[in-house]
Amino acid sequence: xxxxxxxxxxxxxxxxxxxxxxxxxxxxxxxxxxxxxxxxxxxxxxxxxxxxxxxxxxxxxxxxxxxxxxxxxxxxxx
Numbered sequence: 001x002x003x004x005x006x007x008x009x010x011x012x013x014x015x016x017x018x019x020x021x022x023x024x025x026x027x028x029x030x031x032x033x034x035x036x037x038x039x040x041x042x043x044x045x046x047x048x049x050x051x052x053x054x055x056x057x058x059x060x061x062x063x064x065x066x067x068x069x070x071x072x073x074x075x076x077x078x
Contacts, residue, residue, distance in 0.1 A: 018047035022059075027067045037064050 022043040027036050040063050044056055051059075068074050 015047055015049065018043050022047045022063065025063065025067060027069050036067055040064075040067075 022040055025040050025043070031039070037060070041060060044059055044063070048056065048059070065074055065077055068077065
């Protein structure tokens with residue numbers, strides 16, 4: 001029981017939780033492009049606390065493009 005609670009609420013696995021949330025984040029219907037760019041930012045720093053800022057920027061850039069709902073818009077942004 002204690003192990004299950006630790007896995008769910010403990011700090012030990014939090015980076016995995018944030019990494020999963022970051023990777024699966026998609027644009028909501030009511031989410032503006034500004035919000036789409038901003039919302040994953042907090043998650044990525046928690047998901048990859050040991051990564052340098054250059055790689056964080058690349059991860060955020062790629063996630064932003066992947067989360068766009070229009071193929072045409074993805075091409076234009078790239």
